[in-house]
Amino acid sequence: MPSDSLSASLSRREAIHRILLASALAASLDxxxxxxxxxxxxxxxxxxxxxxxxxxxxxxxxERRAVEALADVIIPADxxxxxxxxxxxxxxxxxxxxxxxxxxxxxLAVIRTGLSWIDEEARRRFSIDYAAAxxxxxxxxxxxxxKPGTDANRAALKFYRLFRDRVAGGYYSxxxxxxxxxxxxxxxxxxxxxxxxxxxxxxxxx
Numbered sequence: 001m002p003s004d005s006l007s008a009s010l011s012r013r014e015a016i017h018r019i020l021l022a023s024a025l026a027a028s029l030d031x032x033x034x035x036x037x038x039x040x041x042x043x044x045x046x047x048x049x050x051x052x053x054x055x056x057x058x059x060x061x062x063e064r065r066a067v068e069a070l071a072d073v074i075i076p077a078d079x080x081x082x083x084x085x086x087x088x089x090x091x092x093x094x095x096x097x098x099x100x101x102x103x104x105x106x107x108l109a110v111i112r113t114g115l116s117w118i119d120e121e122a123r124r125r126f127s128i129d130y131a132a133a134x135x136x137x138x139x140x141x142x143x144x145x146x147k148p149g150t151d152a153n154r155a156a157l158k159f160y161r162l163f164r165d166r167v168a169g170g171y172y173s174x175x176x177x178x179x180x181x182x183x184x185x186x187x188x189x190x191x192x193x194x195x196x197x198x199x200x201x202x203x204x205x206x
Contacts, residue, residue: 010088012053015095019170058098058108066115067093071167073138082182084171092170093163107162114159115126118142
């Protein structure tokens with residue numbers, strides 16, 4: 001599990017902003033190409049000018065530790081960028097599943113059950129919670145979920161796919177995520193020196 005110094009945190013409004021951005025990006029892209037399920041805007045968009053977000057975050061500290069650990073297995077630090085936890089993915093997921101809308105309520109039920117399942121499996125196999133497992137143990141447990149022909153149950157696979165898609169949505173809605181994808185944004189690709197002198201002369205503007 002990454003140290004606290006590497007684990008970024010988001011304010012409530014920053015997390016909501018990221019959720020809205022991730023939802024908007026998903027709506028504008030063929031998100032099915034990435035294996036993601038439908039992602040919709042969260043109910044009536046919250047007023048980000050208000051000081052307080054009108055719902056509490058619901059994940060427990062234990063669940064947040066599991067979120068952080070699993071997110072970093074899905075998107076680890078590499079040459080393309082930092083791990084998921086370094087861009088505030090734990091707060092992003094917590095904010096997403098805490099919102100009191102139908103999509104988020106369904107996601108909360110799946111994700112909360114799945115986090116409990118991976119902790120139980122880690123304790124059964126390694127006698128520790130998932131967040132405390134070694135990188136090799138964390139990866140081995142998840143590989144069993146996603147590998148065809150293993151004993152992992154369908155509910156665990158559904159959880160993993162949903163969680164993976166939400167982590168990707170949160171990560172790739174950040175400038176760091178854009179850079180990892182090679183997206184440079186709405187910037188000029190070359191300098192424009194102006195129209196040629198002969199054109200200006202022809203128009204009588206030289």
